Amino acid sequence: MADEAGGTLSVEREDKHAGSGTNAAQSEREKLEIHLLLEGIYSASGFDFRNYARSSLRRRIYHRMQLDGLLTVTSLLEKALHEPGYLDLLVNDFSIKVTEMFRDPSFFRLFRQRVVPELRRYPEIRIWHAGCATGEEAYSMAILLQEEGLLERTKLYGTDMNEQVVRSAREGRFPLKRMQAYTKNYLQAGGAGEFSSYYSTNHEYALFDPSIKANITFAQHNLATDRSFNEFHVILCRNVLIYFDAVLQRRSHGLFYDSLAPEGFIGLGHMETMAAAYKAKYEEWIPPGHLYRKK
Numbered sequence: 041m042a043d044e045a046g047g048t049l050s051v052e053r054e055d056k057h058a059g060s061g062t063n064a065a066q067s068e069r070e071k072l073e074i075h076l077l078l079e080g081i082y083s084a085s086g087f088d089f090r091n092y093a094r095s096s097l098r099r100r101i102y103h104r105m106q107l108d109g110l111l112t113v114t115s116l117l118e119k120a121l122h123e124p125g126y127l128d129l130l131v132n133d134f135s136i137k138v139t140e141m142f143r144d145p146s147f148f149r150l151f152r153q154r155v156v157p158e159l160r161r162y163p164e165i166r167i168w169h170a171g172c173a174t175g176e177e178a179y180s181m182a183i184l185l186q187e188e189g190l191l192e193r194t195k196l197y198g199t200d201m202n203e204q205v206v207r208s209a210r211e212g213r214f215p216l217k218r219m220q221a222y223t224k225n226y227l228q229a230g231g232a233g234e235f236s237s238y239y240s241t242n243h244e245y246a247l248f249d250p251s252i253k254a255n256i257t258f259a260q261h262n263l264a265t266d267r268s269f270n271e272f273h274v275i276l277c278r279n280v281l282i283y284f285d286a287v288l289q290r291r292s293h294g295l296f297y298d299s300l301a302p303e304g305f306i307g308l309g310h311m312e313t314m315a316a317a318y319k320a321k322y323e324e325w326i327p328p329g330h331l332y333r334k335k
Contacts, residue, residue: 070113073112073113073114073117074094074097074098074101074113075090076114076117077114077116077117077120078090080117080120080121081117081120081127081130081131081134084120084121084127085127085131086265087201087262088262088264088265089134089264090264091264091284091285091287091288091291092134092283092284092288093282093283093284093285094285096283097134100134101116103133104116104129104130104133116130131202132202132204135173135201135202136171136173136279136280136283137173137174137202137205138173138279139172139173139174139175139176139177139279140176140218140221140222140225141176141177141179141180141214141218141222141226142177142180142222142225142226142229142231143176143177143180143225143278143279144278144309144310145225145229145230146228147229147278147307147310147326147330147331148180148184148229148230149228149229149230150326150330151184151307151331152184152188152229152230153230154325154326154331155274155305155325155326155331156184156185156188156190158303159190159273159274160190162193162273163193164193164194164195165185165190165193165194165195165273165274166197166271166272166273166274166301167181167194167195167196167197167272167273167274167275167276168196168197168199168272168274168276169181169196169197169199169276169277170261170263170275170276170277170280170292171199171201171263171277171280172199172200172206172258173202173205173209174205174208174209174214175198175205175208175209175210175212175258176214176222177198177276177278178196178209178258179212179248179252179253179256180229181196181276182194182252182253182255182256183226183231183235183238183252184229186251186252187232187233191255192255195255196255196256197256197257197258197259197270197272198256198257198258198259199258199259199260199261200258200260200261201260201261201262201263201264202260203260206258206260212247212248212252212253213245213248214245214246214248215244215245215246216241216243216244216245216246219235219236219239219246222235223235223236238252263277263280263284263288263295264288264291267295268295268298268299269299270299271299272299272300272301272304273300273301273304274304274305274306274307275296275299275300275304275305275306275307276306277296277306277307278307278308278309278312279309279310279311279312280309281308281309281312282309282311282312289315290315290317293315293317294318297318297334300334301334302334303333303335304333305325305331305332305333305334306322306331306332306334307326307330307331308330308332309330310330314332321334321335322334322335323335
């Protein structure tokens, strides 16, 4: 009996050890496949996802595989290289498109209270929304500045790596069903008027007034590969850096620092903080870590 028990335990241990080795091998193979996929996308398109957070990318990769009935990550690369339009589909999948108007209303309320008075002393104001997605936050800022009497002397730039969402942002057209939530955000953000006065509607969309759109320029820009294109008094890159690894976060912070005017402001998302290498170069303006002023 003892020998049988001992033999059984030995087999169980071997099975577990084999399973562990199999899982480790699968994990390493998956890492290699994802690495090759991202290198292939970069080589074929110039879009660089190599320093995006792997956990987020992995979810998007496996979601696409499930939708298309694919069994391996490598099959995604094969389709991207050989099937017309599939590479664009993957780039769109990997792009960050989560946004809403007056997102995190307390940030916009504090911006109105603490930053707008500082901006009044500039004859011309330049604001960059980096990673703007479909443009909701850029339109939110335009409305805020309109109410503060600053929009006419402000140039707002909304950029994103995804040309498809940039085109959507230029339209200033958002689903009507979202307006109730956006109105609530607007009021909580300290909105001073009637939110509905800034747009007209049809049966499906809210169409923002040309006076709000006039001072916003939307363009393609990739934080992973592109350089600074102007000097700004405010840079907002909120809830974007959380999708980057430490290397790309440092690159982005370097780009933002080089792009900010002296005493300029940079706003981050509520889950984001200033890179350690740049903390000494800023004064925390709106704690905890939501907005900093360049020293």
